[in-house]
Amino acid sequence: MKSITxxxxxxxxxxxxxxxxxxxPAEILSLAGENxxxxxxxxxxxxxxxxxxxxxxxxxxxxxxxxxxxxxxxxGIGMVHQHFMLVEEFTVTENVVLGEESTALTGFLDRRxxxxxxxxxxxxxxxxxxxxxxxxxxxxxxxxxxEILKMLMRDVNILILDEPTSVLxxxxxxxxxxxxxxxxRHGVSIILITHKLHEIKDISDxxxxxxxxxxxGVYETATVSEEDxxxxxxxxxxxxxxxxxxxxxxxxxxxxxxHVSLIRHNQDHPLLDDISFxxxxxxxxxxxxxxxxxxxxxxxxLLGNLPVSSGEIRYHDEVLTSVHHTATTxxxxxxxxxxxxxxxxxxxxxxxxxxxxxxxxxxxxxxxxVSRKEIESYxxxxxxxxxxxxxxxxxxxxxxxxxxxxxxxxxxxxxIRDLIICCEPTWGLDVNSTAFIHRQIVQxxxxxxxxxxxxxxxxxxxxxxxxxxxxxxGGVSARFSASDMxxxxxxxxxxxxxxxxxxEVTLA
Amino acid sequence: MRKIERFSVLEYFLRSLFGILAIVLxxxxxxIAAIFLLSNQPLTSIASFFAGPFSxxxxxxxxxxxxxxxxxxxxxxxxAMRSGNMNIGGEGQVYAGALVTTIVALALPGWGLTGIxxxxxxxxxxxxxxxxxxxxxxxxxxVSDLITTFLLSNIIILVVDYMVAYPFVxxxxxxxxxxxxxxxxHLPILLPPSQLNTALLIALLCVISAHLFLYRSRTGFExxxxxxxxxxxxYAGVDHRLYRILPMTLSGALYGLxxxxxxxxxxxxxxxxxxxxxxxxALLVAxxxxxxxxxxxxxxxxxxxxxAGARSAMFYSDVTYEIAYIVQAVIFxxxxxxxxxxxxxxxxxx
Numbered sequence: 103m104k105s106i107t108x109x110x111x112x113x114x115x116x117x118x119x120x121x122x123x124x125x126x127p128a129e130i131l132s133l134a135g136e137n138x139x140x141x142x143x144x145x146x147x148x149x150x151x152x153x154x155x156x157x158x159x160x161x162x163x164x165x166x167x168x169x170x171x172x173x174x175x176x177x178g179i180g181m182v183h184q185h186f187m188l189v190e191e192f193t194v195t196e197n198v199v200l201g202e203e204s205t206a207l208t209g210f211l212d213r214r215x216x217x218x219x220x221x222x223x224x225x226x227x228x229x230x231x232x233x234x235x236x237x238x239x240x241x242x243x244x245x246x247x248x249e250i251l252k253m254l255m256r257d258v259n260i261l262i263l264d265e266p267t268s269v270l271x272x273x274x275x276x277x278x279x280x281x282x283x284x285x286x287r288h289g290v291s292i293i294l295i296t297h298k299l300h301e302i303k304d305i306s307d308x309x310x311x312x313x314x315x316x317x318x319g320v321y322e323t324a325t326v327s328e329e330d331x332x333x334x335x336x337x338x339x340x341x342x343x344x345x346x347x348x349x350x351x352x353x354x355x356x357x358x359x360x361h362v363s364l365i366r367h368n369q370d371h372p373l374l375d376d377i378s379f380x381x382x383x384x385x386x387x388x389x390x391x392x393x394x395x396x397x398x399x400x401x402x403x404l405l406g407n408l409p410v411s412s413g414e415i416r417y418h419d420e421v422l423t424s425v426h427h428t429a430t431t432x433x434x435x436x437x438x439x440x441x442x443x444x445x446x447x448x449x450x451x452x453x454x455x456x457x458x459x460x461x462x463x464x465x466x467x468x469x470x471x472v473s474r475k476e477i478e479s480y481x482x483x484x485x486x487x488x489x490x491x492x493x494x495x496x497x498x499x500x501x502x503x504x505x506x507x508x509x510x511x512x513x514x515x516x517x518i519r520d521l522i523i524c525c526e527p528t529w530g531l532d533v534n535s536t537a538f539i540h541r542q543i544v545q546x547x548x549x550x551x552x553x554x555x556x557x558x559x560x561x562x563x564x565x566x567x568x569x570x571x572x573x574x575x576g577g578v579s580a581r582f583s584a585s586d587m588x589x590x591x592x593x594x595x596x597x598x599x600x601x602x603x604x605x606e607v608t609l610a
Numbered sequence: 611m612r613k614i615e616r617f618s619v620l621e622y623f624l625r626s627l628f629g630i631l632a633i634v635l636x637x638x639x640x641x642i643a644a645i646f647l648l649s650n651q652p653l654t655s656i657a658s659f660f661a662g663p664f665s666x667x668x669x670x671x672x673x674x675x676x677x678x679x680x681x682x683x684x685x686x687x688x689x690a691m692r693s694g695n696m697n698i699g700g701e702g703q704v705y706a707g708a709l710v711t712t713i714v715a716l717a718l719p720g721w722g723l724t725g726i727x728x729x730x731x732x733x734x735x736x737x738x739x740x741x742x743x744x745x746x747x748x749x750x751x752x753v754s755d756l757i758t759t760f761l762l763s764n765i766i767i768l769v770v771d772y773m774v775a776y777p778f779v780x781x782x783x784x785x786x787x788x789x790x791x792x793x794x795x796h797l798p799i800l801l802p803p804s805q806l807n808t809a810l811l812i813a814l815l816c817v818i819s820a821h822l823f824l825y826r827s828r829t830g831f832e833x834x835x836x837x838x839x840x841x842x843x844x845y846a847g848v849d850h851r852l853y854r855i856l857p858m859t860l861s862g863a864l865y866g867l868x869x870x871x872x873x874x875x876x877x878x879x880x881x882x883x884x885x886x887x888x889x890x891x892a893l894l895v896a897x898x899x900x901x902x903x904x905x906x907x908x909x910x911x912x913x914x915x916x917x918a919g920a921r922s923a924m925f926y927s928d929v930t931y932e933i934a935y936i937v938q939a940v941i942f943x944x945x946x947x948x949x950x951x952x953x954x955x956x957x958x959x960x
Contacts, residue, residue: 280952405845440845451841460835460846467828474826 117143119315120153125260130282130292132302134324134557135312136337141295144312145262150174150183161260180258182249184265190238193222194231194424198251227281249280260283262293268303271370278517279305297335297392299328299600311335332596336560354418355380356521356552358442362413364399364576373399377413383520385584386439386543386553388567392599393558396576400556401441401525404431417521429522435461441526441556443503447510450499455481457498457511457561488512489538504535511542518551525556540566560592574601580607612658630898630905632750634912637940641916644936649930655927661916662922669922673806675876677914679704679868679885681813681906684740684893685820686864688901690741692824693746693857694837696756697741700865700889702763704742705770707733707866712880715791722794726874730793734863735869740766741862742855749854763889774882776872786882797875809875816864820903833857864890894938897945913938 108558112481118140125131135141146152148159150169159166161177173179195217211521220233229247231240237248246266253261267275294306302309303323310320311334319334333375357380364374373526374396381387391397394524402408403415406428415422415429417436432438438445450455455474458481459466466477481494481499490508500508500591507527514522524543543566547553557563563570570587570594572580580598582590597603616793619764631850642656649655663673690697697703721728726849744758798929824830836853843850868887877884895913899905920934 289746407844432845435847438845442841444844445839446841449835449842452834452838456831456834463828463831463846467826467831469828470822471826471828 108253109351116308117212119313121157121312121315121317123148123310123317124243124320125291125293127259127291128286128289129307130286130294130305132296132303132306132309133312134299134309136297139312139335139340140315142264143315143359145181145264148174148529149179150263152379162477177254177451178254178257179262180253180260181262182246182264182266184250184255186245186249188237188245188248190236192237193233194235194237194240194248194251195233197237197248198223198255200252202255217256220251223251223285227251227284228252229281241255241274243277243484246270246274246278247281254285259295260291262295264295264296267296273303273370287388298394299331300520300602302331303328307504311464327485328600329593329596333593336596337593353383355382356414356418357381357523357554358416362403362415363397363411365411366410371575372411373411373576374403375575377569377578378579379581381552381554382548382558384547385568386547386555386566388563388570388575389554390560390563390567390570390599391558391573395574396439396602397525397556397558399576400573404429404523404554405438405446406430406432435517437518439507439511439514439522439524439527441529442509443510448498448506451497453495454485454492454498454501454509455494457509458484458494461513461517468580484512484516504531507535507539512537515542515546518546520550521552521554522546523554523556525557526558528557528559528562542566550572560595564590564592565594572598574604575596577604579604619722627929630900636944637916637937640850640940641933641936643936644933645923648933649927651722651874651927655923655929658926658932659919659923659929662926663894663918665922667801668804669918671801673809673914673918674911675758675804675806676800676917677877677887677910678809678813679872680913681910682868682871683865683889684814684899684906684910685816685895685903686861686905687893687896688899688906689820689824689833689857689864689898690861691901692837693833693853694840695745695854695858697744697792697858697861697865697895698889699741699744699758699763699862701886702766702770702889703737703754703862703865703870704885704888706766707737707869708885709770709778709788709869709880710736710866710875711789711870711873715795716789717777719810720777720794726795726797727752729874730867730870735866737866738851738859739864741869742859743932745855745858749851754823755858760818770880770884775844780879785803788880790879791873794900795874797871797876803878807858808873812867812871814907816867816872817903817906824903826928829856865928868892872925882957894942894945900940 119562121140121144123144129350132174133413135140138267139403143152147169150171152175153169159169161179164177166173166177171181189200192200198220198278199216202331204212205218218235224231224233227250227252229244231244231247231251237245240248250261266278270278270374282294286292294301296302306323308320309323309326311318311329313332313335321331342344359377359379361375362374365374379387387396389400401407403410403423406423409426410423412474414424417434418432422431422434444450449460459477466480471477478494484490485492486507488511490505490512492498492505492509498506501509511527527539527543531539540562543553543555547568555563557567564587568584568587570580570582570590571578572582579601580595580603598605612776622688624806641659645655645659646652663669665689672733683704685699687700696946710733713731714732715725717863718725740762741759744753744755744762747753747758749757775786778788782789798807800806800810832848832852833856833936835846835848836850840850843853854889872885873880874889878956890911891913895909899910917934917939920929920931920937923929923933
């Protein structure tokens with residue numbers, strides 16, 4: 103792949119900027135980078151799911167001009183998506199042969215032959231599957247094996263795996279890696295999209311690192327350390343945001359977590375492991391982690407979608423959640439910027455104005471409101487205050503990603519008393535929207551609001567957070583106090599992020 | 611990242627308007643084509659089809675009267691659909707509403723207005739609880755409302771058929787029918803000699819209140835939020851469980867009301883199978899109106915017009931009533947393909 107450039111029209115952001123990418127036969131290459139670095143976009147272009155604005159692709163020396171998933175399949179390129187593409191009600195055999203079925207002369211499916219083909223593949227790779235299992239009854243690791251079987255059935259020679267280990271247990275990861283090495287010996291080239299550094303070291307021959315849409319380096323894995331890769335992923339330059347002097351910190355906490363754990367019976371380690379922290383007025387408390395290490399669960403618990411297994415969350419002295427009760431954060435009206443802004447944070451087909459008043463329904467419908475004028479004028483006022491390019495009556499789905507996020511933030515800020523929770527507030531946004539969101543968050547803190555910032559963007563954390571918690575495998579691996587923060591660097595942070603180091607817990 | 615489709619506001623509006631006009635136009639074209647194929651005197655047929663319903667005050671009145679239960683049922687459907695629920699048990703709920711009203715009226719002869727109010731309320735309660743039950747089943751055990759409303763409706767139809775044919779049958783007539791309710795229960799006629807009666811006013815009231823409810827009340831706003839994006843509604847602190855049960859109950863109650871008004875205003879007795887098709891047709895009207903209460907009046911009238919046109923063409927020329935079914939089928943096909951498209955796009959996540 104040469105000079106691949108892709109610009110998403112929604113945000114005018116260069117998701118891929120002049121990216122060069124080469125893959126050799128029978129090698130395992132890791133494609134690393136933070137969220138939004140452009141890894142997935144690059145692979146989608148290769149697989150034909152999206153097209154590039156400029157650049158060219160060659161597969162086995164042949165130009166690959168009009169990629170589509172079907173065309174990619176013909177060239178032997180296969181992709182296992184992070185979210186599996188399987189028919190849950192079908193058996194393993196049916197899923198694997200779908201689109202490649204052997205048929206008898208009569209035109210009907212040759213069930214026995216199909217089953218046999220699948221059974222022999224399973225045999226060959228020592229998968230723990232039966233061809234007759236229904237996919238819905240399988241574990242996540244087994245489902246992934248079915249996905250890989252699908253690829254093997256199609257004789258792929260370039261296999262792309264998108265975050266294959268994010269949902270697997272350690273045992274499943276080990277067996278996946280065994281399979282991958284075996285495929286490699288059979289001459290298959292494998293691209294592994296990941297940001298888990300020890301896995302990169304573990305399995306791949308080379309590692310290609312992307313940051314902000316550019317390819318920043320390709321290394322022989324044997325010659326670089328995890329730290330080198332981490333530095334390349336995160337970059338050197340941080341974000342600069344003007345911060346004010348800190349307020350006095352002896353105020354009572356607005357939000358406190360008291361030994362909160364979340365345990366799922368089918369997982370080999372707790373999703374949240376004995377989490378305790380407090381958020382005080384006038385500070386930004388950051389919770390940072392590489393994705394898949396508990397931030398998502400933290401958000402779900404706070405949103406009230408998952409009940410905690412033990413511990414308590416309190417807003418001032420009021421208990422928001424206790425064992426087996428989902429949190430009442432939202433029913434209490436605590437402002438919250440969710441990470442999934444398109445599906446949780448707004449209703450795309452509804453007007454901007456209806457989205458704006460969605461969390462202040464009592465104010466605008468007491469309980470009837472015959473005139474919508476008040477709603478419209480309130481929305482117009484908000485749009486003007488926050489400089490959002492929109493009209494109140496347009497469906498919010500017609501706005502850009504940054505525009506939608508500004509509307510959500512504006513709405514939540516208007517409902518603020520002394521606490522706001524922000525999850526991945528700038529994920530996938532362009533530079534200007536990001537700066538805008540950061541300014542707003544700092545402004546809130548300066549106004550004495552307690553901010554809980556949950557984000558996997560490390561630059562953002564270093565720029566914004568007054569205090570920082572690092573999560574790794576569901577637990578807190580490090581705590582940095584306000585005095586630590588001023589001199590904290592990514593290099594110091596990365597071992598904790600990667601779970602290689604763990605601080606002795608001292609309660610702040 | 612998931613992509614969002616983008617249109618301007620004007621484009622959005624034009625698209626919706628164009629969609630409906632295209633459906634109406636296509637179905638009328640299909641109708642004309644069908645008549646040319648099936649009739650030996652196509653011009654007479656077409657003339658009587660299109661002009662027939664407007665030939666006299668009597669015809670106009672009956673056409674509008676026919677639209678009344680459809681409009682009321684459609685309002686109910688709209689409420690259910692806008693909240694992300696599905697009620698396709700209209701057939702049974704209309705029929706049950708009709709029978710309950712008839713029984714109340716027969717049990718309390720001569721009660722007049724009080725009796726009418728009791729009869730209507732009981733019908734709404736019965737049909738409302740039947741549909742509400744489906745809502746509750748979905749809330750409690752995630753049982754598909756599509757299936758429960760439909761199956762319950764089939765059972766109800768059989769039960770009502772039995773009630774009409776045995777315990778409440780009027781042995782004096784040749785029809786399988788209950789006795790006629792006494793005249794104190796008859797709704798006043800608005801446009802004699804046609805059957806158009808004050809049920810029309812109730813239908814208008816239903817449409818207006820549903821519109822105000824959906825767009826101007828907090829409950830309606832929350833209902834739309836849940837229907838549009840349940841995840842978002844939950845995030846915003848809406849008790850989404852309530853909005854499984856409440857809209858289903860309302861939609862059942864409105865179907866019941868439609869059936870009850872058909873008895874008090876038009877039929878005056880529950881005749882076996884008299885309401886067959888009303889539930890489905892109301893669903894169709896709601897689909898044409900895209901579940902917007904304000905659009906239900908023209909949609910119901912359009913539907914009643916096609917129906918009256920077919921009757922008139924059958925009466926004055928050589929085509930049969932089935933011609934109306936062809937048009938209905940075409941409309942249903944065109945509209946449901948849009949619905950399928952929406953489901954395919956993941957708008958209604960079950």
